[in-house]
Amino acid sequence: MNTLAEENYLKSIYHLSLNAENVSTNQLAALLNTKASSVTDMLKKLADKELINYTPYQGVTLTPPGEKIAINIIRKHRLWEFFLVEKLNFKWDEVHEMAEEMEHISSNELIDRLDKFMGYPKYDPHGDPIPDCDGKIKVHDLKPVSAIEINESGIICGVRDHSAGFLQYLEKQGLTIGKKIKVEDIIEFDRSMVLQLETKTVQISREVANNLLITL
């Protein structure tokens, strides 16, 4: 099997690949809280194992086997997060760090049984899709609240920022997964948005609107 560090690199490359064709050394260094030179060393190692395609100075992509490993780790991460929230009653802003450790428990049999135990959930507590045991990921395309107009509405289905601070803020405003919102007004000055949420209205900054995802 692969080491913990290797798994974390593959997972990070996968996440960064969603926003850019090739993932750069510096992007990885920033995400993994390490130095560019350390990243280069690891990229060589992963390239030797044929888990990534690496051309010096040109960034990397995952090979099919590398992607398979990355998706499996993400599957584990999201299933454990679901477990922590649904079975152990943690809040959605409390589970990330624990799941960062649990995603490295190696047994696939274990994770498949956990999946069954919880009834094959499709989304984790932050609305991110949970890959199935074959690595397939349901892609529902979401848009940020900031992308809709006055009088349009949608259902909160995800977040772009996963930080505990942002999640706590949303929780306090009642802006949680599954809630229906409608744009009542957009303040011209700073483009902040006034939302209708159940019986009340809440005003959110453009920054928040960019990080809150909905389906129409």
Added chain:
Amino acid sequence: MNTLAEENYLKSIYHLSLNAENVSTNQLAALLNTKASSVTDMLKKLADKELINYTPYQGVTLTPPGEKIAINIIRKHRLWEFFLVEKLNFKWDEVHEMAEEMEHISSNELIDRLDKFMGYPKYDPHGDPIPDCDGKIKVHDLKPVSAIEINESGIICGVRDHSAGFLQYLEKQGLTIGKKIKVEDIIEFDRSMVLQLETKTVQISREVANNLLITL
């Protein structure tokens, strides 16, 4: 916090301490599948951290903080084993390796909630007591089947050997935790024992009788 290797050493020292006052370098090397020289290095490190009392050539004991860490790891191990068997329907011979990984998940809040989720179980699937969140361990004193006489009886409450092979053998014979047995006969030649188990009788070797634990 401590590294994975440090945690495994502390756990091993704890287990070996139950059978001997001082734990020797070689005992640890054997249990941890490593070399005596590696053990010496780690013992120095643990002694520096004041987790063990180490006098060169004289073996080691745990300090109170070292013991606390060891017991906490054993608590996690046994709670995860219980979870795997009771919630995910693994068999008692399948869970050890998985729990070896899971015991290192760091959050104590997580393990306390898991404990609550399962109803504060007292014993793991092999009959070993689960330390409570304060590190207290219920010591019920068991004796091997081999220690009782003809016509005496007892209830199976634990095993001395935890290997998958032994557990599978017991399972096949129906000799599982909670079952009542009675000694019907002891064969003089090899001191193997004939047991009454529910409606049938099973014959077990002295070796097996030594490793199967009961209460009267």
Added chain:
DNA sequence: AATAAAATTTAGATTAGTCTAAATTTATTA
């Protein structure tokens, strides 16, 4: 008590993953 055997420690090396500082390559811009 002297010596042999066993257990343990020390010395020196190795691997994975990381780091700093210097060198190199690529991208930007004047």
Added chain:
DNA sequence: TAATAAATTTAGACTAATCTAAATTTTATT
């Protein structure tokens, strides 16, 4: 397009955990 800035890689070093082989200490045996 030449100079400069930014990104990346290389070189050399460090730590944790391990190893082999040699040296040392303890224990057992004559």
